[in-house]
Amino acid sequence: MSIKKQELVQLDKMDRSILEQLQKDGSLSNQELAEKVGLSPSPCLRRVRALEDAGVIVKRAIILDHKKLGLSLTAILLIGMDRHTPERFAAFEEQVSGYPEVQECYLITGHDADYMLKVVVPDMDHYHHFLLNRITRIQGVSGVHSSFVLRRVIDNTALPLGYLT
Known part of the structure; x- marks a missing residue:
């Protein structure tokens, strides 16, 4: 490969x-x-x-206010996988890419986790349902650690172009 x-x-x-x-x-x-x-x-x-x-501009998007739409709970999930194989990772990524609650998904290193997800839902009841009926049912998920966003300090989509020469 x-x-x-x-x-x-x-x-x-x-x-x-x-x-x-x-x-x-x-x-x-x-x-x-x-x-x-x-x-x-x-x-x-x-x-x-x-x-x-050239693929520099990938797409143009509208940014919505989560809270004004009733999506007031943002969770950061650190997810551990039972096996580190390309097939296991591909299956996980395919599954979570179909969940509209998942705003971002990263394959990471440096933690006791393999993936970090940003999830937006209306409230804790919806999060509980999402966690138990979607995330923990994905084959290979061995652990989930959830953190909840209290306040957005920086919420920026712009890339720092000042580094480019």
Whole structure:
């Protein structure tokens, strides 16, 4: 099994400016974006399409307020697996990818866990049901440690583009 190294995309100052503006507001029209970065609309659109074609821009999304929608409980789950095989991990990942409650899923190291999940649900009753009827029923799950978010201190989706040269 060989692991491919992902090729880095070279960005210039204008590309970074476009990405910074889109991370602030993904709903900007091309005209608005062009004005903010100091380009005319046609070259701006060409650059955005090139960034999309290169896979730098993966998708544009709307961020919703959890609490205003009645989803007031956020849990962080650390999940241990009984076996560390590609098949076991693939089956787990396929299963949790179908659960709308799971906002994020990471294969991790450095803990007594193999996965970290961020889960959003309405309340503790829903979490209890999710845990007992979904997560613990996945073949290979050997342990679950739950922590509950008291307050979001930083909740940011923007990447730090200042590191790019």
